[in-house]
Amino acid sequence: xxxxxxxxxxxxxxxxxxxxxxxxxxxxxxxxxxxxxxxxxxxxxxxxxxxxxxxxxxxxxxxxxxxxxxxxxxxxxxxxxxxxxxxxxxxxxxxxxxxxxxxxxxxxxxxxxxxxxxxxxxxxxxxxxxxxxxxxxxxxxxxxxxxxxxxxxxxxxxxxxxxxxxxxxxxxxxxxxxxxxxxxxxxxxxxxxxxxxxxxxxxxxxxxxxxxxxxxxxxxxxxxxxxxxxxxxxxxxxxxxxxxxxxxxxxxxxxxxxxxxxxxxxxxxxxxxxxxxxxxxxxxxxxxxxxxxxxxxxxxxxxxxxxxxxxxxxxxxxxxxxxxxxxxxxxxxxxxxxxxxxxxxxxxxxxxxxxxxxxxxxxxxxxxxxxxxxxxxxxxxxxxxxxxxxxxxxxxxxxxxxxxxxxxxxxxxxxxxxxxxxxxxxxxxxxxxxxxxxxxxxxxxxxxxxxxxxxxxxxxxxxxxxxxxxxxxxxxxxxxxxxxxxxxxxxxxxxxxxxxxxxxxxxxxxxxxxxxxxxxxxxxxxxxxxxxxxxxxxxxxxxxxxxxxxxxxxxxxxxxxxxxxxxxxxxxxxxxxxxxxxxxxxxxxxxxxxxxxxxxxxxxxxxxxxxxxxxxxxxxxxxxxxxxxxxxxxxxxxxxxxxxxxxxxxxxxxxxxxxxxxxxxxxxxxxxxxxxxxxxxxxxxxxxxxxxxxxxxxxxxxxxxxxxxxxxxxxxxxxxxxxxxxxxxxxxxxxxxxxxxxxxxxxxxxxxxxxxxxxxxxxxxxxxxxxxxxxxxxxxxxxxxxxxxxxxxxxxxxxxxxxxxxxxxxxxxxxxxxxxxxxxxxxxxxxxxxxxxxxxxxxxxxxxxx
Numbered sequence: 001x002x003x004x005x006x007x008x009x010x011x012x013x014x015x016x017x018x019x020x021x022x023x024x025x026x027x028x029x030x031x032x033x034x035x036x037x038x039x040x041x042x043x044x045x046x047x048x049x050x051x052x053x054x055x056x057x058x059x060x061x062x063x064x065x066x067x068x069x070x071x072x073x074x075x076x077x078x079x080x081x082x083x084x085x086x087x088x089x090x091x092x093x094x095x096x097x098x099x100x101x102x103x104x105x106x107x108x109x110x111x112x113x114x115x116x117x118x119x120x121x122x123x124x125x126x127x128x129x130x131x132x133x134x135x136x137x138x139x140x141x142x143x144x145x146x147x148x149x150x151x152x153x154x155x156x157x158x159x160x161x162x163x164x165x166x167x168x169x170x171x172x173x174x175x176x177x178x179x180x181x182x183x184x185x186x187x188x189x190x191x192x193x194x195x196x197x198x199x200x201x202x203x204x205x206x207x208x209x210x211x212x213x214x215x216x217x218x219x220x221x222x223x224x225x226x227x228x229x230x231x232x233x234x235x236x237x238x239x240x241x242x243x244x245x246x247x248x249x250x251x252x253x254x255x256x257x258x259x260x261x262x263x264x265x266x267x268x269x270x271x272x273x274x275x276x277x278x279x280x281x282x283x284x285x286x287x288x289x290x291x292x293x294x295x296x297x298x299x300x301x302x303x304x305x306x307x308x309x310x311x312x313x314x315x316x317x318x319x320x321x322x323x324x325x326x327x328x329x330x331x332x333x334x335x336x337x338x339x340x341x342x343x344x345x346x347x348x349x350x351x352x353x354x355x356x357x358x359x360x361x362x363x364x365x366x367x368x369x370x371x372x373x374x375x376x377x378x379x380x381x382x383x384x385x386x387x388x389x390x391x392x393x394x395x396x397x398x399x400x401x402x403x404x405x406x407x408x409x410x411x412x413x414x415x416x417x418x419x420x421x422x423x424x425x426x427x428x429x430x431x432x433x434x435x436x437x438x439x440x441x442x443x444x445x446x447x448x449x450x451x452x453x454x455x456x457x458x459x460x461x462x463x464x465x466x467x468x469x470x471x472x473x474x475x476x477x478x479x480x481x482x483x484x485x486x487x488x489x490x491x492x493x494x495x496x497x498x499x500x501x502x503x504x505x506x507x508x509x510x511x512x513x514x515x516x517x518x519x520x521x522x523x524x525x526x527x528x529x530x531x532x533x534x535x536x537x538x539x540x541x542x543x544x545x546x547x548x549x550x551x552x553x554x555x556x557x558x559x560x561x562x563x564x565x566x567x568x569x570x571x572x573x574x575x576x577x578x579x580x581x582x583x584x585x586x587x588x589x590x591x592x593x594x595x596x597x598x599x600x601x602x603x604x605x606x607x608x609x610x611x612x613x614x615x616x617x618x619x620x621x622x623x624x625x626x627x628x629x630x631x632x633x634x635x636x637x638x639x640x641x642x643x644x645x646x647x648x649x650x651x652x653x654x655x656x657x658x659x660x661x662x663x664x665x666x667x668x669x670x671x672x673x674x675x676x677x678x679x680x681x682x683x684x685x686x687x688x689x690x691x692x693x694x695x696x697x698x699x700x701x702x703x704x705x706x707x708x709x710x711x712x713x714x715x716x717x718x719x720x721x722x723x724x725x726x727x728x729x730x731x732x733x734x735x736x737x738x739x740x741x742x743x744x745x746x747x748x749x750x751x752x753x754x755x756x757x758x759x760x761x762x763x764x765x766x767x768x769x770x771x772x773x774x775x776x777x778x779x780x781x782x783x784x785x786x787x788x789x790x791x792x793x794x795x796x797x798x799x800x801x802x803x804x805x806x807x808x809x810x811x812x813x814x815x816x817x818x819x820x821x822x823x824x825x826x827x828x829x830x831x832x833x834x835x836x837x838x839x840x841x842x843x844x845x846x847x848x849x850x
Contacts, residue, residue: 013078014049016090023094024055025087027078028128049128052078056094065091129157131164134174141177145189148181152195159202169203169212179216186225194326197222201329204336219337222330223350229323230358240316247305251297324364331356331367335374344378353378353387360396365405372400372411379418388419394428401437406449409441413452420459430466439473454479454494461501468505476502476511483533484520496532503539509546512536518549526560531568538572541579550580558594571613578619587624588633597637604642606649611656614646618659625666628673635676640667644684654697661692661700665707678715686711686718690725 014028032047054076059068069087073079079087129137133154140151155174158164168174178196186193200218203209213219248254334352338344356378359371375393378384400412416434419425429435435457442453457475460466470476483499486492502508512518518540525533540546550557557573564570591597603609603617621639625631634640643660650656664685667673677685689711692704708726712719 011078013080016079016083016086018090018094018097019053019055022053022055023057023059024053025072025090025094027052027054027076029078049130051128052076056091059091059095061095063095065095127154129154131158131167134158134168134171138171138174138177141181145185145192148185149189149192149195152178152181152192152199156195156199156202159199162206165203165206165209169209175212175216179218182218183221186221187228190322190326193225194322194329197225197326197333198329201333201336204333207339210337210339213333213337214343219334219343219347220350222333223347223352223355226327226330226355227351229327230355233320233323236316236319240312243309243312247309251302251305253302324362324367327359328364328367328370331359331370331374335370335377338374338377344381344384348378348384348387353384354391357388357391357393357396360393360400365403365408368400368403369405369408369411372408372415376411376415376418379415385419385422385425389422389425389428394419394425394434395432398432398434398437401434401441410449410452413441413449413456417452417456417459420456423463426460426463426466430460430463430469435460435466435469436473439470439475439478443474443478451494454498458494458498458501461498464505467502467508470502470505471507471511476508477514480512480517480521483536484517484524493532496536499536500532500539503536504542506543506545509540509543512540513546513549522553522556525569526556529564529566529569531566531572534569534572534576538575538579541576547580547582550576551582551585554580554585554590555594558590558596561596562594562599567610567613571610571616574613574616574620578616578623581623581626583626585627586629587627588629591624591630591633597633597639600639601637601642604639604646606646611650611653614650615656615659618643618646618656618663622659622662622666625663625670628670631667631670631673635667635673635680640664640677640681640685644681644688647688654700657692657695658697658700658703661689661703661707664689665703665710668707668710674710674714678711678718686722690722693725 010032012030012032014030016028017026018024019026028049028051030047030049054072056068056072065088069084069091072087072091073081073084137151137154137158140147140154143151155168155178159168178199182193182196186196197218200213200216203212334347338347353375356371356375359367362368375388379388397412397416401409403409416429420429438453438456438460442450442457457479461470479495479499479502483495486495499512503512512521518537521533521537524530525537541550554577557577560573561570564573591600600617600621603613606614609617621634621643625634640663643663647657647660664677667677686708689704689708692700693708695701695704705726708722712722
């Protein structure tokens with residue numbers, strides 16, 4: 001056997017990677033030591049895997065990446081010159097790296113490792129874990145705390161490589177040892193707890209390994225650890241507050257942190273939360289207590305007390321930093337295993353929501369992003385949402401929107417969006433001042449957040465009281481300009497829906513049409529045949545102060561009725577024309593020039609046209625009939641006959657019935673068309689009005705009452721019948737009582753069979769009613785109709801029921817004009833067609849953010 005004569009050391013460079021938490025490069029390399037014999041052949045050898053960390057302390061946002069890469073190559077001989085391009089790419093990645101990539105699921109991003117995750121050898125090189133040595137790492141778990149920390153750190157290195165996870169799950173001894181140590185020693189060392197939870201977190205990133213986490217009850221143990229750490233944090237903070245109060249009480253000074261602005265120290269307003277501030281502490285004399293204090297304390301004593309406070313604060317900050325690393329990895333693990341609804345239910349029972357909301361008071365941005373993401377995932381369940389509401393989550397969220405981290409802002413907006421489906425929580429959002437903050441973000445935010453902000457604003461705008469609050473922000477002109485300029489389909493739906501809701505408020509509508517924006521809106525709507533933009537315009541047209549702006553567009557709108565192929569687009573145009581009840585608008589000329597008579601007839605045929613369009617056409621006729629010339633035109637074209645046929649077919653639809661009888665009322669108030677309504681319709685129109693007088697809908701009865709009043713004043717033949725029917729309608733209970741009483745006492749009140757009054761009513765009885773004057777000899781004709789209305793309340797006989805059939809016709813007319821020729825029945829027509837209600841349900845995955 002040859003004797004060993006020489007020792008040879010060989011270094012082979014390997015792969016490169018970026019450091020997970022620092023701005024540094026990690027260079028992997030292998031060191032091979034060989035013992036050579038006398039003849040130079042190897043006798044014994046050993047190979048070791050090592051790492052070298054190259055920290056790039058000078059790397060900044062404006063650093064020249066190419067020059068820095070060349071400098072790294074010159075100083076590190078382990079990197080071959082052929083890898084210059086790869087070094088540049090890694091440095092460029094470090095220069096632009098963010099903590100969390102928004103395009104990926106947060107659960108797939110590992111938390112930042114601590115220094116305990118990497119074990120260093122004596123010569124400063126990092127000791128890399130090897131899968132074949134896992135048994136030795138398990139043995140370390142049975143030693144004291146330092147050995148357990150080292151063993152867990154080595155196992156963590158293995159677990160962070162996805163290819164090792166399957167092999168590790170097969171080692172039951174390893175998993176049992178880790179679970180046992182965590183269960184027994186988690187109170188003894190926070191670093192050890194962090195390492196072991198991190199190992200199980202690596203398993204939790206893959207759904208097929210969730211059963212490992214659940215089997216060893218790691219989730220339950222994590223919640224117990226989190227609860228304990230939050231309690232410990234509160235105790236430490238209370239202790240620090242006692243120290244501060246002791247200092248301020250004994251010195252008469254107040255503490256505050258300093259911040260550096262333009263290389264000058266700037267005082268910050270005294271606050272109770274000064275312990276996590278990065279700036280050093282300073283103090284000043286309390287102004288309000290200067291005269292009252294007579295404290296004998298020297299400057300040296302004050303300085304000593306301040307130094308003690310600074311020392312305690314450094315310890316508190318160090319503890320908080322380690323604790324937040326532990327909380328972050330624990331919450332990550334819980335977030336990953338929360339895919340199972342049963343697991344979520346168990347977490348809720350153990351107050352996971354309360355723990356997460358308590359974290360919202362912290363300042364660690366990474367931890368806040370994780371917590372907000374977790375809350376967002378939980379908020380899709382009603383029970384969780386209700387618990388969040390009970391714990392006042394809304395009050396804690398506005399502070400997070402002031403953070404400079406775009407990822408945190410985006411996550412917070414998504415959580416608010418999920419919560420905004422609750423009406424009470426929407427009210428809270430307005431009360432805590434979120435509306436102006438959201439509008440401000442809309443003007444400053446990146447495009448990716450605009451969709452969420454618009455959706456949030458849309459939800460808030462659904463409440464009528466909130467619509468008026470938009471006036472005090474810059475939202476109205478901003479969203480109108482966005483609607484005119486937007487060509488992106490994704491936010492278009494939410495943007496248009498928001499504008500539709502805002503336009504329902506009169507002041508908002510006025511702001512929308514300023515600076516000639518109405519012309520631009522109409523032009524864009526016509527160019528794209530866009531029914532949603534036309535719905536915005538329709539809502540604008542319903543207000544008295546904005547109707548006059550539409551006069552110049554009436555011709556174009558009317559022509560579009562016969563030229564457009566989009567039924568939804570036509571529906572909105574008809575709605576706009578129906579809103580324009582303007583005295584100077586010549587609807588007769590519009591209908592004739594645009595040849596709309598046949599179009600109107602076709603769209604009054606049930607089955608041929610949709611009910612929504614039929615309703616809007618009838619509303620348009622009611623508006624157009626305000627013009628006497630137009631009313632004559634409608635009569636000549638026998639449109640009223642079509643309306644009577646429609647009334648027969650749609651007698652169950654209160655909306656259509658109401659609008660048809662309003663058209664009859666408008667025709668009746670014109671002297672030139674009144675006879676047509678009564679006689680040329682074959683007496684069908686008055687007959688139907690009498691029948692509808694007994695309708696269960698109060699608004700239908702009211703309009704019928706007004707229309708019959710007009711007919712009774714001008715037609716003697718119908719006056720008596722209308723009088724009797726109104727008496728029956730308004731005094732039905734009294735008539736039944738009188739009939740019962742009279743029949744029982746005597747049978748002498750019968751009258752001739754051809755009398756129009758009921759057989760039990762005599763002239764002596766009727767002369768005491770409010771329908772008939774005390775002088776029963778006065779004939780009823782069209783001339784005395786007004787006196788009947790005026791004297792209808794002058795009855796002196798209190799033994800009979802009063803008749804209240806008379807109505808002020810001007811009030812009816814004003815009511816119909818003010819309500820855009822509509823009277824609300826059941827579901828108000830404004831709500832039915834104007835106020836767009838896009839329901840975002842939990843099942844709609846395109847809107848619920850999970």
